[in-house]
Each structure stands twice: as structure tokens, then as C-alpha cells.
Amino acid sequence: MSQPATVDAFARRRKTRARVASVSSALFFAAAAVGIIALVILLVDVTRDGAGSLSWDFLTSFPSRFAARAGIKAALLGSLWVLGFTTLFSFPLGVATAIWLEEYAPRNAWTQFVQMNIANLAAVPSIVYGILGLAVFVRALALERSVLAGALTLTLLILPVIIISAQEAIRAVPNSIRLGAYALGATRWQTVQRQVFPVALPGVLTGTILALSRAIGETAPLIMIGALAYVPFAPDGPLDEFTVLPIQIFGWISRPQVEFHRLAAAGILVLVVVLMAFNLVAVLLRNRYTTPR
Amino acid sequence: MKRYLMTGLGCLAGLSLAGCGGGDGAGEGGAGALSGSISADGSSTVFPVTEAVAEEFMAETGGDVRVTVAMSGTGGGFKRFCQGETDISNASRPIKQEEVAQCRQAGVEPIEVSVGVDGQAIVVNPANTFAQCITVAELKKIWEPGSTVQRWSDVRPDWPNQPIKLYGPGTNSGTFDYFTATVMGEEDASRSDYTASEDDNVLVQGVAGDPNSLGYFGYAYFAQNKDKLRALPVDGGKGCIAPSPQTIENATYAPLSHPLFIYVKKSSLQRPEFRRFVEFYLESAPELVPEVGYVPLSAQGYQASRETLAQAANGTSPAP
Numbered sequence: 001m002s003q004p005a006t007v008d009a010f011a012r013r014r015k016t017r018a019r020v021a022s023v024s025s026a027l028f029f030a031a032a033a034v035g036i037i038a039l040v041i042l043l044v045d046v047t048r049d050g051a052g053s054l055s056w057d058f059l060t061s062f063p064s065r066f067a068a069r070a071g072i073k074a075a076l077l078g079s080l081w082v083l084g085f086t087t088l089f090s091f092p093l094g095v096a097t098a099i100w101l102e103e104y105a106p107r108n109a110w111t112q113f114v115q116m117n118i119a120n121l122a123a124v125p126s127i128v129y130g131i132l133g134l135a136v137f138v139r140a141l142a143l144e145r146s147v148l149a150g151a152l153t154l155t156l157l158i159l160p161v162i163i164i165s166a167q168e169a170i171r172a173v174p175n176s177i178r179l180g181a182y183a184l185g186a187t188r189w190q191t192v193q194r195q196v197f198p199v200a201l202p203g204v205l206t207g208t209i210l211a212l213s214r215a216i217g218e219t220a221p222l223i224m225i226g227a228l229a230y231v232p233f234a235p236d237g238p239l240d241e242f243t244v245l246p247i248q249i250f251g252w253i254s255r256p257q258v259e260f261h262r263l264a265a266a267g268i269l270v271l272v273v274v275l276m277a278f279n280l281v282a283v284l285l286r287n288r289y290t291t292p293r
Numbered sequence: 294m295k296r297y298l299m300t301g302l303g304c305l306a307g308l309s310l311a312g313c314g315g316g317d318g319a320g321e322g323g324a325g326a327l328s329g330s331i332s333a334d335g336s337s338t339v340f341p342v343t344e345a346v347a348e349e350f351m352a353e354t355g356g357d358v359r360v361t362v363a364m365s366g367t368g369g370g371f372k373r374f375c376q377g378e379t380d381i382s383n384a385s386r387p388i389k390q391e392e393v394a395q396c397r398q399a400g401v402e403p404i405e406v407s408v409g410v411d412g413q414a415i416v417v418n419p420a421n422t423f424a425q426c427i428t429v430a431e432l433k434k435i436w437e438p439g440s441t442v443q444r445w446s447d448v449r450p451d452w453p454n455q456p457i458k459l460y461g462p463g464t465n466s467g468t469f470d471y472f473t474a475t476v477m478g479e480e481d482a483s484r485s486d487y488t489a490s491e492d493d494n495v496l497v498q499g500v501a502g503d504p505n506s507l508g509y510f511g512y513a514y515f516a517q518n519k520d521k522l523r524a525l526p527v528d529g530g531k532g533c534i535a536p537s538p539q540t541i542e543n544a545t546y547a548p549l550s551h552p553l554f555i556y557v558k559k560s561s562l563q564r565p566e567f568r569r570f571v572e573f574y575l576e577s578a579p580e581l582v583p584e585v586g587y588v589p590l591s592a593q594g595y596q597a598s599r600e601t602l603a604q605a606a607n608g609t610s611p612a613p
Contacts, residue, residue, distance in 0.1 A: 065345050065585070144378070226334070226373070229363035230344045232351055241332070241361050254337075254492045257517060 130224025165207020335370025
């Protein structure tokens with residue numbers, strides 16, 4: 001008599017489990033949908049406002065007080081300059097730090113402390129880096145409001161993110177590879193250079209490019225170092241004044257006239273395209289380096 | 294050559310080819326052989342004027358003189374100006390004594406140049422039909438520190454018993470300094486429980502979206518948004534006067550009309566491109582000041598500004 005009861009209970013439980021499973025899959029889908037729907041709404045809204053203002057003239061003109069004549073050239077080139085130098089500074093520094101922490105540093109209280117501080121720095125609000133940049137690069141090092149000051153500030157901002165993601169990538173390299181290299185008599189540097197780093201590179205690149213994507217969208221620290229300005233020229237060198245895309249967008253939104261709000265929307269589209277180009281490069285690089293060896 | 298190399302490097306390092314190269318159209322030469330760079334910062338109220346002048350000036354000189362105009366607010370602008378970081382500080386109020394002292398400490402001698410006049414509009418939502426005029430005393434009652442005004446009926450008993458939502462500029466703004474000084478009689482004295490923004494456009498949006506709102510900001514922003522806002526006439530003791538270019542220029546819109554200044558670093562006047570820029574500023578102001586929504590000075594007013602400048606440039610400044 002007891003057997004049918006057990007089967008019943010089993011069938012009931014199975015139904016419940018199936019229900020929980022389908023409910024949870026629906027929940028997870030909904031969670032993913034929230035982000036995607038928000039993005040779609042944003043893009044549709046911005047495209048509706050800004051697509052009409054996008055033109056070759058818009059890309060090749062300097063800012064103007066007349067919406068019809070204003071363009072984004074100074075900001076676009078400014079962004080590329082700043083980002084170029086940010087890459088130049090942050091990639092080698094970040095990767096070197098990660099390699100040291102993962103492959104060379106002894107596991108002791110001191111490296112624990114360094115590690116903890118890097119994690120903390122990653123969570124510091126970007127405006128704080130702006131204040132630091134203002135005090136150190138703009139004033140103390142007298143770089144004024146130059147491309148270099150902006151790039152150094154952004155380097156500080158994204159360095160922790162690059163370090164942490166590069167560390168994760170290096171840590172994911174199977175230890176057997178290292179042990180194999182050592183067994184064949186390789187030095188630590190040879191092991192890192194020829195075995196560990198090539199395997200970790202795709203992950204390192206992905207992390208770096210995500211960090212740089214953050215840098216290109218940052219506004220607050222650059223406003224802090226004083227880049228919120230009418231800058232009607234593209235930089236010629238690292239010591240020139242500059243403006244960047246998000247700041248140009250912010251500046252246009254702050255104006256009373258609706259025409260400038262449309263320009264801001266067009267500027268957002270340009271920024272999104274630049275960001276997507278970046279992510280595309282990230283995907284391509286990752287595919288290029290993950291070919292099975 | 295080096296210039297192009299550097300641009301190429303910037304592009305390469307930027308890992309993206311978008312927008313690189315492209316015609317660097319700006320020709321060499323242009324009127325005169327002026328070159329150099331000029332940097333201005335300060336009031337967001339004066340910003341559009343200086344920006345317009347900079348744009349016209351760069352067009353005239355063929356882009357060889359690079360003018361940047363930032364907006365850190367009047368106070369923020371003076372901080373940078375007095376550290377010697379900028380050549381021009383835009384200001385919507387006169388410089389303060391302590392700011393002059395800071396400037397001199399750093400060896401910066403500020404020269405005050407008037408460039409126009411602006412009024413401060415007291416604005417309400419168009420759905421508000423009961424308020425037709427407001428006195429300066431009532432404004433003080435609303436905005437003073439520790440004000441107990443929470444509802445429109447607290448201002449005037451025959452106004453409705455509805456909450457009053459306040460919008461105004463932030464403390465870094467010259468408009469804030471001027472409003473508090475004229476209405477409260479003491480600079481920076483203001484209640485703080487209101488929606489504050491250095492960005493006048495945020496205030497416009499706020500007042501336009503809230504039927505119980507009351508706000509104050511520069512007349513230019515009201516003029517650009519007349520369809521969304523209504524300006525209250527202000528009674529400064531001589532009856533209700535609505536803000537308009539006429540009433541602001543002849544100062545009958547009292548006490549809420551105020552001058553716009555640029556402060557010029559005296560030593561920079563020795564640089565020919567800078568001297569030319571400031572002269573150009575005063576030549577074009579009668580046309581450009583109204584274009585961006587403010588009220589120009591009279592012809593005598595600009596003449597006086599020109600004389601101040603010439604004196605400072607020739608080193609015959611009045612005895613200290």
C-alpha cells in the first residue's frame with residue numbers, strides 16, 4: 001500500500017521541481033531582458049532625436065554656438081588622443097603589475113595588503129580620481145589641462161580594473177603549464193613570457209578593452225580637471241588642451257535650445273559607435289589569439 | 294611634420310581608425326600674424342558671450358589663435374584665474390576683496406571690464422495663474438535662511454494652500470551670489486532645502502514640469518523657454534515690472550538686473566594676440582551680447598570699458 005503513495009509523492013515532487021525550473025528560467029530570462037530592453041529603448045530614443053543631425057559635416061566641424069554649424073570633430077579627436085595615451089600608459093603598467101602579483105610576488109601580508117588596496121581602488125568613485133588628477137597632474141606637475149593630464153588621470157582610474165582582470169586571466173592558466181616549463185629547465189621569466197602570458201593574453205586584452213571602454217565614457221574626472229570647455233580645435237600634441245565626447249555631449253545638453261539637445265543625441269550615437277568599434281576590436285583580438293596552439 | 298606624426302600616433306594608439314586623418318582644413322595665415330592660445334573660465338552666465346566672441350575671433354584670425362572657454366562658475370573661475378591658470382575670468386558679479394587679495398598674492402592683477410547686463414527672472418509654471426506679481430520682501434521671506442514658507446499660502450494668504458517647490462542655482466553660481474546679496478542683503482544667505490543646480494537648464498526643466506514650482510535664474514534661459522515658463526513681474530518698491538530687454542537695460546527691472554563682467558589678467562595684455570582678442574570682444578559685444586540673450590551696454594558703457602583696458606595695457610593704471 002505504501003508503494004503507490006511514494007510514487008505519488010515522487011510524481012508530485014517532480015511536478016514541483018519542473019515548475020520551479022521553468023519559473024526560474026523565466027526569471028533569469030526576464031533579468032536579462034531588463035538590461036537589453038533598457039538598452040534598446042535608449043538607442044531608439046537617442047536615434048530618433050539624433051539621427052537627423054548626423055552628417056559628414058557634423059563629424060568634421062568644430063563646436064559652434066549655432067547648432068547648424070556645430071560639429072564634434074574636436075571632441076572625437078580629443079577622445080582618441082586621450083584614449084591613445086591612456087592605453088599607452090595603462091596597458092603596460094597594469095599587465096606588469098598583474099604578472100608581478102601572480103607570478104613573482106611572495107604570498108605574504110604585504111602582497112595581501114597591496115592586493116586589497118587594488119580592489120579598493122577599483123571601487124573608488126571616478127570623481128575622486130578627478131580631484132587627484134587636478135592636484136597632481138594639472139597643478140603639481142604643471143601639465144595644465146592637457147591631453148597628457150587627462151590621460152594620466154584616466155590611467156589611474158582604470159589601472160585597478162586592468163590589474164584585476166589581467167590577474168584573473170593569468171590565474172586561469174593551468175598550473176601544469178608552468179610546472180612543465182620549469183621541469184624543462186625554463187627560468188621564471190621564460191615561463192611567463194613564452195607559456196603563461198600567451199595563454200592569458202586573450203583574457204588580458206578583453207579586460208583592458210572593457211576598462212578602456214569605461215575610460216572613453218568617463219566625464220566626471222575630466223570635468224574636474226577642467227576639460228568642460230569650448231575647445232574649437234583638435235589637439236596637435238600631448239600638451240594641448242582638449243575636450244572629449246562625453247563632455248561635449250554634456251555641454252550641449254546644458255544649453256537651453258532644443259537644437260543642441262539633438263546634437264547631443266547625435267554625439268551619443270557617435271560615442272556608441274566608437275564604443276562598439278572598441279568592443280569589436282576586443283572580440284577580434286580575442287579570436288586572433290585564442291586559436292588553438 | 295612632427296604634428297602629423299603625433300596625430301598618427303594618437304590614432305594608432307587609440308586602436309581605432311574612426312575619424313583619423315581627415316582634412317585639417319584650417320589654413321595658415323589669416324589676418325595679421327597673430328598666434329598663441331588664450332584661456333578663459335568662469336561664470337556659466339557669461340560663458341555664451343565669451344564663447345560667441347571666441348568663435349568669431351577664431352574665424353577672423355583663421356584659427357591660429359586658440360581660444361578655449363570653460364565654465365566653472367564665477368567663484369570657480371576666479372580660483373583658477375587667481376592661480377594664474379587663465380587669462381580671462383567670466384563673472385556675473387564683481388570680484389570680491391578676498392579674491393583680489395588671492396590674485397595679487399599670485400602676482401595676477403585683475404582688470405574689470407563690463408561687457409553687458411543680465412536680469413534674473415523669477416519664474417513659475419504657466420499653470421500657475423494666481424501669482425501675478427511678487428515683491429522683493431516676499432522673495433526674501435521665501436528664500437531667506439530658516440524660511441518657514443512651505444506653501445504658497447504662506448507667502449500671501451489669498452494664494453492657494455498648495456506646496457511651493459523651489460528651484461535655484463547652486464552656490465558656485467554668480468546668479469546665486471547676486472540674488473542672495475540683493476534680495477537677502479547678505480551674500481550666500483539662502484535656505485538650502487531647494488532643488489539646486491549649476492545648470493540652468495535643469496532648473497528650466499524642473500519649473501516647467503511642476504505646477505507648484507517657483508524658481509530664479511538668468512533672463513536668457515527664460516527668454517529661450519517662454520513657451521514653458523512664465524516670468525513673474527517683480528515689485529522692488531516702484532510697482533510691478535516684468536523683465537524684458539528694455540526694463541533690464543534701463544534698470545527699471547530693479548533690483549534683479551546685474552552687470553556681466555570679464556576680468557582680464559593685466560600681464561596678459563602685453564601679448565598682442567590677447568590684447569587684440571579683448572579689443573575684439575568689446576567691438577563685437579554690441580552685436581553678440583543680444584544674440585545670446587543678454588542686454589548690451591550703451592555706447593558710452595563700451596567706450597568706458599575700452600578706456601579701462603587701454604589704461605591697463607599702457608601701464609597708466611590709477612594709483613592703488
